[in-house]
Amino acid sequence: MSTSVKKVYGYLAEFETPSQLWKACEKCRDAGFKKWDAFSSFPVHGLDKAMGCKKSILSYIVFFGGLMGFITGTSLAYITQVEIYPTIVQAKPANIFTIPAFFPIMFELTILFSGFTTLFALLALMGLPRLNHPLFASKQFKRATDDGLFIAIEARDPKFSPEGTKAFLAEIGGTSIELVEDDEK
Amino acid sequence: MATATENKTAKKERKGPKIPVLKREELILNDRSYNWVTERICGIVEKPQPWLWWLLFIPSAIVAACGVGFGLVYLVSTGVGVWGNTNRVMWGWPIVNFVFWIGIGHAGTLISAILFLTRQNWRTSINRAAEAMTIFAVCCAGIFPMFHVGRVWMVWFLAPIPNSNAIWQNFKSPLLWDVFAVSTYFSVSLIFWYLGMVPDLATLRDRAKGWLSKLLYGIFALGWRGSNRHWQHYEVAYLLLAAISTPLVLSVHSIVSFDFATSVVPGWHTTIFPPYFVAGAVFGGFAMVLTIMIPARALYGLQDMITMKHIDNMTKIILTTGTIVGYAYLMELFVAYFSGAKYEAMAFKYRLFGPEAVGYWTMMACNVISPQLFWWRACRENLWVVMGVCMAVNVGMWFERFVIIVTTLPRMWLPGDWKTYDPSPVDVFTFVGTIGMFLTLFSLFLRFLPCINIAEVKWTLPQSDPHFDDKEEIDDDGIVEISTYQKEIDNGAIKA
Structure with missing residues (x-):
């Protein structure tokens, strides 16, 4: 069904090292994004602060x-x-x-x-267990539980723009930037 | 340290503070990458098992089926009298085995909870296997009181439900405390173990090839995707579980010791029991961790993750707790003598020189004397010696409980009651069966689940520090300079 219109989940970008991820998260936070997340196979120390998360309740x-x-x-x-x-x-x-x-x-x-x-x-x-997620459609995202470090900015975010966000992710050091589609309606 | 700092300052003439640190011993050897850790640990599950695994699994499964399976079927179909328990020694081997297995479990919780709270990062390589050991040991332990009640189908009487006369259980009884303590311990340990495993199950899910493993790992991984908004809550949950497990583990064996200490039996009625039981449990548990981890380490090539430093640390804990246990043994004897209570003195005289004295001296040799070898570095570094001492401690800790129960109950207050105690073949069968059951469960664990905590091992790698890229090499004087720190001082953000 190549003619069907798919919803966009957002952009996924890979980062090389925890240091780069940490700095990129700070930039994402400072750029004012809200609906975005960082992914790593281990907890990166202090990343919640870099992401601007509040203390867990x-x-x-x-x-x-x-x-x-x-x-x-x-x-x-x-x-x-x-x-x-x-x-x-x-x-x-x-x-x-x-x-x-x-x-x-x-x-x-x-x-x-x-x-x-x-x-x-x-x-x-x-919000778990949730066995499906749009990001699981991405091939490279399988490495998020191995050695990949990713940032995903969702299309729901008010600051999201198809071109601007892609450029932004490239600017903060992201590689293999990928547009992830959402199969759900 | 001060002079080293000054020399350094003079040599390179840098502004701001230099932070002198001792170079840390590496927890993971040979500069391994994240991917290497994943491959090595998941490889154990994904590759065909070595023949040694089958050599462990098949005999253990047979022993478990014959011992626990046949032993208990025979017991239930005949009656609990097939155990060697008599009117005087109503506890006998079943409770010896119960306390033995419960004690084994304690090292797992100690490693996962107390060493976590005290920031002992070396625990990451061994905590998963130790927690698994806790769960399996508590499973083995649970069998004995369950069948010891006599009619196992009435075991629900232990639960806080009133009987048909609306009479409730006696909440003042240590035996009921035990029910609460052990069931809480099992539940919380299971939660801790499973939650700790979720990220690693997700790793296995993402690597799975077959549809069945995809499905099962997929379901149990709960859809974990390594999100840092999840990690943030997850880390708090892990900390909370560690914080509640720490007093829990200390309470469980204290309450087990109350079963003895609150009764008015010479040799049992002592206040030293709770700390002595807890130290003994940790002691026996660490010996069991080493007993199963040293062969697993060699079998699966985990030497870079479970290093000699880990083994060294564990042997030191065995030495410490073994010495505490030895102190408790001697203190019991001293108090029996010093109190002037003749029944107490008689009880200990009987332990030391009575017909069951072999048990007492085995306990002394295995638990007090054998771990003293670990004062020597050469002994801590020789894995054969370590294995030998651990095996001795496993035996010794079983005999400790044997001495406490079986040398005390046959001779209490009334000489007319005195009896000798002999276990029955069914006793032996069931106990050996639980050893088989424990090893079966552990080998299945090695086969199907990640036996080392992948996420936490990656977290202990130096490159997982978010400031790693900014760090400079540690130089010969052991001085590390952090350039981000330096930058912030230059900006005036921090005062030097």
Whole structure:
């Protein structure tokens, strides 16, 4: 179907070294692009700052996840052992002073809930699992998980222009600049 | 250092500060490229396995099937009495094995979490395999308490669900704490292991040739594409998981030790148990990491990534924790003597000189004396010695739990209760079966998953530093000059 019109995802450009990627990211950020991303097979130290990303909010979410676990553990042990069915074993009391005996339960559930919150909140923040992506159509992009370092500027970005963005990517040191199409409608 | 800096300044007459640094020992040898790391680690999964792999896998799988499979089928169809546990020694081998395997797991979490928080970058080459070892060891450990409850189909009674009389579990019991601790430990370790593996699964996905591997790696890689907006959250998640796993790993073996320490049994009722158990767990776990990593390193040619420095560091940890464990053994004896409690003294006299004394002295020789060899560099550098000591420690750590349980329970307060304990063949079968199961799972892990953390190893390469291109060579005096830093000083952005 050569006549069909395809949507453009954006431009993809390759960079040689992490230093070049880092500097290019700073330039992208300063040029005012918003819908763009850098790709590397390992986390490049400090690149989030160079890209102008805000600090991840994950830790706040996990704090509340942990808090939920703490409350669950405390109530689970306290309500069942002291409130609804006071259980006296090993001559240990069944009142407010029993709480130290529940510390391990409270602690473990705090950790358990924090762990699962980390997993699910991370996936939500990243928008994964998402098995399809327009960039996967690019042949060279396969190297993003090996040794390739890329920057992609999306067509959705208000500053995007077919010629200008290509020239901009070349100017900041990008090579093998490629127009990536979006198969989705 | 100061003189070196001054000399340098005089020689080259540069402005601004010179930053004296000691040259770091390289973590990855021979200046390897990113692609080399990918090829070498993915190659293990993609190429046909060497015959030694089959030599490990087939016997292990047979032992696992016979030991765990047959042993447990026989146990379930006959009754838990086929284990050698008696009325006095109700814990016997199953709990010895449980504590042994749980302890093995601890090194994995220590490497992945505590060494991460303390910025020990050498962990990147070994953390994946060590975490896998944690998961498999906890799987092996879980079998024993599960079947030890007697009726395994009633094992859900362990979960916090009220019974038909609306009575809940006793949340004041260390055994229930254990259920919470071990299940949390397994879940969090699994999350940590899997999340750490997602970028590497994406690497395998992008290289996969067959449709099945494309599909499976594709699904488990979750569509990871190395986006730095993802890495940003991912790194925080990794840090958080490390931060919660650190107290978790310390709590798990502390709680396991509470099973013993909170009971009023001479020889068990001691406050030294939690730290002593945790040190022992790390000690035994590191020995197991080395036991499986040294052969894997040779088999797959990973010497550039798992270097002698890694092995040296691990042997030093074994030496340290082994010495802590030795201190705990001696302190137990001292307290038994110094407290003047005659039951305590009797318990230890029985351990040292009773019919099970062989276990005690094996433990002492393997855990306290053998790691002392690691004081000598020559021993740390000889892999045969390292393997030998690690094997001794593996044996010794099993005997430690044997000594704690089996030499204590047969002789408690009442002489009329005293018995001797003998394991049954089913005990032996199941335990040997779990060793087979562990090795089977580990060899499958080597076959199907990236056994070294590709992304993190790339991150430790010097060229992955975003300032690498701006760095000048480190000269003979060990002085590095960073020109960007210099530029910023010249601009007045930073004050010199």
